[in-house]
Amino acid sequence: MGHVYVFDHPLIQHKLTYIREKSTGTKEFRELVEEVSALMAYEITREMPLQEVTVETPVQKAQCKVLAGKKLGLVPILRAGLGMVDGILRLIPAAKVGHIGLYRDPDTLEPVQYYAKMPSDIGERELIVIDPMLATGGSAAEAIQMIKDMGAKNIKLMCLIAAPEGVQRVQQAHDDVDIYVAAVDEKLDEKSYIVPGLGDAGDRLFGTR
Ligand SMILES: O=P(O)(O)OC[C@H]1O[C@H](OP(=O)(O)OP(=O)(O)O)[C@H](O)[C@@H]1O
Numbered sequence: 001m002g003h004v005y006v007f008d009h010p011l012i013q014h015k016l017t018y019i020r021e022k023s024t025g026t027k028e029f030r031e032l033v034e035e036v037s038a039l040m041a042y043e044i045t046r047e048m049p050l051q052e053v054t055v056e057t058p059v060q061k062a063q064c065k066v067l068a069g070k071k072l073g074l075v076p077i078l079r080a081g082l083g084m085v086d087g088i089l090r091l092i093p094a095a096k097v098g099h100i101g102l103y104r105d106p107d108t109l110e111p112v113q114y115y116a117k118m119p120s121d122i123g124e125r126e127l128i129v130i131d132p133m134l135a136t137g138g139s140a141a142e143a144i145q146m147i148k149d150m151g152a153k154n155i156k157l158m159c160l161i162a163a164p165e166g167v168q169r170v171q172q173a174h175d176d177v178d179i180y181v182a183a184v185d186e187k188l189d190e191k192s193y194i195v196p197g198l199g200d201a202g203d204r205l206f207g208t209r
């Protein structure tokens with residue numbers, strides 16, 4: 001069974017509060033999503049392996065550490081996942097980015113595929129699937145299945161807000177995938193929106209409400 005990690009860093013929690021607030025406009029919402037994504041990337045990379053190197057400082061040689069060269073890939077689920085990409089790339093600028101196009105059918109609530117393009121060396125990369133919202137979990141579970149079918153082996157899922165139902169669905173479908181979130185909310189409403197959540201993440205990011 002994959003683990004669920006809730007990032008309770010005060011800066012993440014503070015900014016998430018203003019992301020949730022309905023009077024927060026598009027510009028600020030976008031900036032906050034980017035900032036929280038960067039802070040979550042900082043937390044998620046905490047266990048990244050390091051290797052020893054020798055550098056020559058102006059004073060003398062020094063034994064230091066650099067990242068051990070693990071290749072990373074980000075996989076935003078379109079559209080809303082795009083809002084998290086730039087914040088993460090600020091910390092991990094060399095990461096490659098694959099895209100999965102999925103939307104949730106408003107009647108059936110099932111994910112509908114419309115795009116997929118991944119780095120060619122997908123099987124060698126540590127992949128982070130990103131989407132602000134994990135509601136029923138249908139979209140995330142489908143996206144993970146799509147990239148597994150394309151050769152992905154090492155996958156994490158990072159979302160801002162999850163519903164317990166979504167966590168359960170992803171855990172049942174993909175027991176090898178750990179889930180990283182800023183909050184696990186109470187429940188889903190009758191339209192399967194997260195309660196209290198933040199509304200429709202894609203619409204709020206792109207001003208299409
Ligand atoms: O867990 P689920 O029940 O599948 O719901 C979550 C999905 O819904 C939202 O996308 P949406 O379908 O609104 O598409 P958009 O990003 O284009 O707005 C959200 O960004 C997730 O991808």
Ligand SMILES: O=c1cc[nH]c(=O)[nH]1
Binds near residue numbers: 133195197
């Ligand atoms: O609460 C929700 C559920 C699905 N998609 C969203 O953007 N928000």
Ligand SMILES: [Mg+2]
Binds near residue numbers: 201203
């Ligand atoms: Mg949407």
